[in-house]
Amino acid sequence: MPHDFLKPHWSRFIGPRAPDPVKSVYKPHSEHLFSSPYGPFPESPPDLNIHEFCFPPENPLPEDYPLFVNALTDETVTLHQFYARACALARVFRHDGPNPLGLGKSPVNDKEDGEILGLFSKNHIHYPMVAHACFRAELVFGGISPASTPFELWWVLRKMQITSLMCHESLLPVVVEALKLGSGENDKSTPLRLLLDPKKIIVLSDNPEHDRISGHPTLESLVRYGTTLSEVPRKLLGGDRMAYLFQSSGTSGLPKAMMISHKNGIHSGLQSMITAVQGSRLMGIEPLSIPSRLLGVIPMYHSYGMILWILRINLLQSSSYLLPKWDVELALKSIEKYQLTVLPLVPPLVRQIAQSPLTEKYDLSSVTGAMSGAAYLPPDVAHSLAKKLPSSSGLPIPSGYGLSEAASIASPAPPGLFGLEYAPPGTIGYLLPGMEGRVVDPDTLQEVPKGQKGELWARGNVVTPGYFKDPKATAEIFTEPGWLRTGDLVLRDEHDRLHYLDRLKEMIKVKGLQVAATEVEDTLLDHPEALVRDACVAGVDNGRGDGSLFVRAWVVLSQDGIKQGEEVVAQKLDEFVKQRLSRHKWITGGIEAVDSLPRTPSGKMLRREMRDRYHARIKAEGKSKL
The missing domain is CATH 3.40.50.12780 (ANL, N-terminal domain)
Structure with missing residues (x-):
């Protein structure tokens, strides 16, 4: 058998x-x-869908129990509520259903274009339900860090080719600022342009009674609408088809979109x-x-x-x-x-x-x-x-x-x-x-x-x-x-x-989160006053012994930077990074001006050498960077 x-x-x-x-x-x-x-x-x-792996269609639900609880408010979603809500929202998300949002068909791989829903929210008791509604509707989604700055969000929206977005109400201002950055047609670092349709933004509100916020439908209003729709029996497709995208820095550079x-x-x-x-x-x-x-x-x-x-x-x-x-x-x-x-x-x-x-x-x-x-x-x-x-x-x-x-x-x-x-x-x-x-x-x-x-x-x-x-x-x-x-x-x-x-990768771990050294370096070199002509970023010991690191930068000053002085430049660079990047990417390990930076004959930055020099100096001085 x-x-x-x-x-x-x-x-x-x-x-x-x-x-x-x-x-x-x-x-x-x-x-x-x-x-x-x-x-x-x-x-x-071979074609199994994640949702049907978790909820096999022939298996009855077990006895109900609390699935997600907000530990601050005690608001609760039970397993049966979760399943009913996911099914209702999936009926709304189906591109071949009533489709009130006008969603298109999702791509099955990166050879195709299509609908991709961004999930831009802090942890929330309804976030997993949205993910399962997407699985059930065969709608590809991309998870986006809620700590993203407008610039980072703008970048990730393009890398993931996000066409629609579920956004927590507290993050709407970040979305507004990101959209102001335009399509990206002048950005030569990637050919991908901004595709997000502002008419396809859904708001995740902490108040379930709201139907619209800032002109956008709320998640709850869509769930309520979905409960009025009839279920259409269908075989869900999965297997090697793309299910979701992760925000990943990969081996270097600004965040990439990783397929799962x-x-x-x-x-x-x-x-x-x-x-x-x-x-x-x-x-x-x-x-x-x-x-x-x-x-x-x-x-x-x-x-x-x-x-x-x-x-x-x-x-x-x-x-x-x-x-x-x-x-x-x-x-x-x-x-x-x-x-x-x-x-x-x-x-x-x-x-x-x-x-x-x-x-x-x-x-x-x-x-x-x-x-x-x-x-x-x-x-x-x-x-x-x-x-x-x-x-x-x-x-x-x-x-x-x-x-x-x-x-x-x-x-x-x-x-x-x-x-x-x-x-x-x-x-x-x-x-x-x-x-x-x-x-x-x-x-x-x-x-x-x-x-x-x-x-x-x-x-x-x-x-x-x-x-x-x-x-x-x-x-x-x-x-x-x-x-x-x-x-x-x-x-x-x-x-x-x-x-x-x-x-081996040029990545820095800060409290479990990845920081691409090249992203911080590019930000330093992109300062509007052109204060530095070369930059090196690496993770250094934070002195706490918890496995996390500090981000430290070494820079070679430009002529304008030399005129302004190391202290002024360091302050300006620090402020610029804080404006541009998330908190875990800030230069908590300090900024140091140097005459030159070590590179291989092919031009590759020797970040580990700078890191090791710094650690050796700190050890010799008998100090720890706290």
Whole structure:
């Protein structure tokens, strides 16, 4: 009997040939190509849509429960409400339905043009519903950072070729300013022009009674309209078709638009289900039988947030309590008030909770697990929070590894699973379900022997098809078809555990968010007074030991800059960056004038050399940059 990928039972997630978590023993080897101890993905229908993966049409909904809760106001959306609202909104979004917004058909890949809906909002209890309405309506969407400045939004709208937009009411002024920047016809850095139709802007309002705001229909008004429409039975299409776009900086430069197919999204959600099922079987617990309550702070537009809040809905009973913004005391209050069981975090938040004296004031005994992602988690940080959690059993907080280009690649496994050796902090664990890996010399592109450092290349159904309408950027991450060059330096040890060493990409991690050095450099060089003739930007140690970095700039002054002086120039450049870029891209590590910047004979900036010089100088001076 063939495996039923959509049946309402946990066995759907692992397939008939999945290794037994107790009896099966993974055997490390020295072959260059290595695979996940969890084995391959179970076979799935080729045209499956993400929405039907989460809500199989033949399966009845389980008993209702709170799905999303605003931790500040207690406003709640239950699972049944979520599904009904997603179906209603999908009827409105269908290009071949009544279509009150005049939406067109979406492209299936970047060879086509078509309707793409931008989602420009902070975390909100209705954001995941909009995503599922898009899946169900076969409407491609693109997640956009709510921290975007008008210039950044203008850029991303063009890179994603956004034609329509859902915008939180608080961000409407940013949209207005972005539209003032024009079509981009004079911008030679990209041929893509602004396509957003102001008549296709939807407003997400915190007041459900509003029908229109600033002349635009509200999301609630469209949901209400959708409830009056009849459902038209149809086979939803998915598979290799484009489902959504991520805002990604890729290897360098201003943000790019990264494509995610339905197959990608399904398998990203499936990975966490496989690990949960196999972990429960190892402990002798009925898989997925214990409801979980999650702290909701990871951004929904981020790949980490997509897995948590959108790609696993209805796959397990999970209630998410969303914080409108990060506040350590509100987080602790929410853990105690709602008896939260799981804390998905990023390294700076792990450290804040662990070190805050407020932690002692609140009852954290309900927490059965915490996890970290989006950036490297230092071992001392992993241990420090574990000591504060009564149910941690002394085990440090695990940290997963992934990229926007492949949401989940590796993670520590539960001790004893498949006979695997423990993966301590400082390692990124083992390849996740369905993944294959190679460790390659980034210069020669030849595999390195086991135990030597090299660039991690990854292959699997979670890997992006590439960057939207950007073949050059796509070619940079796929030297060989199907093999994603992660840009990260790793070491594969004798147990096939992966150790993260450094980034080969010119990217800076600030509180889990990516900063492209070239974007900040270009901004400095673009100052209207032409104060500098060369610039170098790199991430430097912030002195806090939380895995996050400060952005530091070294500049070579122009003649006009020399006349004005280093202090005046530094102040003007700092103010210009703050006007142009999001807060996490600000130059918190300082601006230093230098006579020249190191480059290779081919002209490539040696950012690491500048960073290392700075760290050596600080160490010699016996100071830390705080």
